Amino acid sequence: MTQISAPYLIYLGNTEIAQFAKTGQGLVHWRPERCLAQLRETGCQADLGLPDMTIKDAVAVGAKTLVIGTTFIGGQLPDAWIARLSEALEAGLDIAAGLHQSLASVPQLRDAAARNGRAIHDVRVSKKELPIASGKRRTGNRLLAMGTDCAVGKKYSALAIHRAMEARGMKATFRATGQTGVLIDGTGIAADAIVSDFLAGAVEQLTPAADADHWDVIEGQGSLIHPAYSGVTLGLLHGAQPNAFVVCHEVGREELSGFPGNKTGQIEEIIALTMLLGERFSPDIKCVGLCLNTSGLTEVESKAILLTLAEKHGVAACDPVRFGVNDIVQNL
Amino acid sequence: MTQISAPYLIYLGNTEIAQFAKTGQGLVHWRPERCLAQLRETGCQADLGLPDMTIKDAVAVGAKTLVIGTTFIGGQLPDAWIARLSEALEAGLDIAAGLHQSLASVPQLRDAAARNGRAIHDVRVSKKELPIASGKRRTGNRLLAMGTDCAVGKKYSALAIHRAMEARGMKATFRATGQTGVLIDGTGIAADAIVSDFLAGAVEQLTPAADADHWDVIEGQGSLIHPAYSGVTLGLLHGAQPNAFVVCHEVGREELSGFPGNKTGQIEEIIALTMLLGERFSPDIKCVGLCLNTSGLTEVESKAILLTLAEKHGVAACDPVRFGVNDIVQNL
Structure with missing residues (x-):
């Protein structure tokens, strides 16, 4: 089971359509206590109402994971995003996303995570080791x-x-x-x-x-x-x-x-x-x-x-x- | 979708319990026309009633795939099996199995398959690229x-x-x-x-x-x-x-x-x-x-x-x- 460490720095990239930040909005609406700050690139039209912080500042005040809070349209992650995600890993953050493209499949990110002992949570990709259901009744x-x-x-x-x-x-x-x-x-x-x-x-x-x-x-x-x-x-x-x-x-x-x-x-x-x-x-x-x-x-x-x-x-x-x-x- | 080339040379290893060759028996019972020969190691107690052939002989009379027709009990494939499967790949056969352990995960087999341009069919392992159902009605x-x-x-x-x-x-x-x-x-x-x-x-x-x-x-x-x-x-x-x-x-x-x-x-x-x-x-x-x-x-x-x-x-x-x-x- 996935376990993502909070609090989050929510990454919105340079998304030009505010509605694409639906995941970020869901995070803030349902778990405000897990959301510390947002990070937006130049031109970003989305705003979750959180303080804007750099990666360095967010780490300084306790952020644990950079979560991608916006939908990404297109085949490959843009180089600018990869650079930013690498920066987060180097600064000591885990990274998490539910994108079609797995972050761990990007060699630069995989290497940066390994080098810094950080986790990459691709929540769309399931773990291999899972049990077969038992069918046993349980309490609760x-x-x-x-x-x-x-x-x-x-x-x-x-x-x-x-x-x-x-x-x-x-x-x-x-x-x-x-x-x-x-x-x-x-x-x-x-x-x-x-x-x-x-x-x-x-x-x-x-x-x-x-x-x-x-x-x-x-x-x-x-x-x-x-x-x-x-x-x-x-x-x-x-x-x-x-x-x-x-x-x-x-x-x-x-x-x-x-x-x-x-x-x-x-x-x-x-x-x-x-x-x-x-x-x-x-x-x-x-x-x-x-x-x-x-x-x-x-x-x-x-x-x-x-x-x-x-x-x-x-x-x-x-x-x-x-x-x-x-x-x-x-x-x- | 998997496509395995026939005819088969069915590999029974050295299985000491005849019933473990259930897959092989199913092949012979339902698709006799796809089954050319069997290959048994010393001590094998199973017999599908097919001619016994070496890999070389089977290739000479047209075999296309070595299929593992017996259940394998245990964690890792025995070295003797790996050697035999490698021999099959080197001789120009594809190999196929429905074992828990994927054949393609064995470096020696993966390398031999690549070197000889042969296919490894791990039928338990599904392909990645699959469509979402459409729900459209169809004829037939x-x-x-x-x-x-x-x-x-x-x-x-x-x-x-x-x-x-x-x-x-x-x-x-x-x-x-x-x-x-x-x-x-x-x-x-x-x-x-x-x-x-x-x-x-x-x-x-x-x-x-x-x-x-x-x-x-x-x-x-x-x-x-x-x-x-x-x-x-x-x-x-x-x-x-x-x-x-x-x-x-x-x-x-x-x-x-x-x-x-x-x-x-x-x-x-x-x-x-x-x-x-x-x-x-x-x-x-x-x-x-x-x-x-x-x-x-x-x-x-x-x-x-x-x-x-x-x-x-x-x-x-x-x-x-x-x-x-x-x-x-x-x-x-």
Whole structure:
């Protein structure tokens, strides 16, 4: 399992489009205590609202890892970025990223890390040594975010539920299963990069036995009805053995994003499939809420649809971004 | 996708336990036309009934690949095997195996292969460059073997159905999804070694659009209710888009093999889950038969249980090893 040392110096490069710094924004929003400063090159249009620091200054005030907080478009890392990342390694920082191109595959960075005894965290690249799942029942509560498609707010919902639990004094741990989640939390697994045979085992390891009043809140991936990623979703479900799940859905989305001709899952379909597939390993599994993205609606419309869907499915329905998730968490 | 050149010289080493040559036996049973000769060291107790040949003799009569046909127990390949494999590469043969230890990870073999322009096929190790599944519907018929557990005869059933189809003059292709299947057929994918995100895509590539009267008969993996491998099974199901499936089951097996405390799937449960999960991408999906391992029963008992289960589930029920699969194939 990846373990990234905090606090972070977040690298934004020279990104000209502020929205490309989405990962950095997620870090600051969900784990402000892990984010020390930002480093921006000339021309950078993104701003996370953190103090700007050089590598030297950040190290002086305790930074441990330079995290790339912006999307990089293109095939090869630009030379200017490589020089900056090398500088970070030479100055004693680890480096971390969820880019398609592995940082450790760049000889200059690999050598600099080895020379300085620093770590390179390519959170998209999974470790080789993973266990096969045991299927053994374990103690503690686990809540998994399911979805009617990819990119419907599973990560956001899990982070929001975890935060709401902590705010209520509940014992809870967020469990990241995707690269951005791992960068945000500093630990976790990138489920989609794990060899199929080891996926459920890696999730078992990520969410071990715990106290009877403890909650692991687990970021979900994909959808049980997704043509490309359903295997990841089922591996997560069986590895996690959740006793509770939420269904995440974007109101108004009709087709699977990027898969024209394929309808998104129906909420009732995802609930039924999750119950049916999950109950073998979690006999008391149940749906505890709907997390809906209603950003296409007015506030009045949004509240109306939340009421309608809560009644229809007999569970709490929230828009985590607009109104939070207290309606779900107060019932747990 | 792996492509192994035939004919094979099957290497059995010095295995002292004849049953360890199960892979070799599978090759000879299912693809005798690909098997030219066997090579056995002093003390070898296995015999595939093929002519014994030296590497030199096998090359002289046209052998293309030395395939390791026996299980190797232990951590490192013995020096004597490495020497023999090197000799094969030097003599102009490719080498292939489905061992845990990758042959290409042995420097002596890697160097010999490079020097002689030969291929090393580690069929357990999957290729890096794989597509994401598209979810697009495609022409042709696809039959997938599902199961109530691992090791219940999915490979055997698919190979038997494929053979029976060919015997009836039907257009059919066997599609291997596991290492032994790949060695037997010389082509295919090792699904369990593929990174989760690419699994369904690899299966789409393995089973492309085909003529309306053509059948791809696809080896299955795992089980939809398996705690460790269910993700592999669902990835296969969604990638394959089968319009027909069989359920393989060992009569009398109560617990998942190697997973104490976990019950095997019920036949009706596997049929229902496969229909429910499969019909999104294969609206006309249906169960076309049961493939049962009744080796624990007498012949009379076996015939009785086949009749009972055929009636109960409303489909043909066969024991492929004992009585063949004609009852299934004649209805397709």
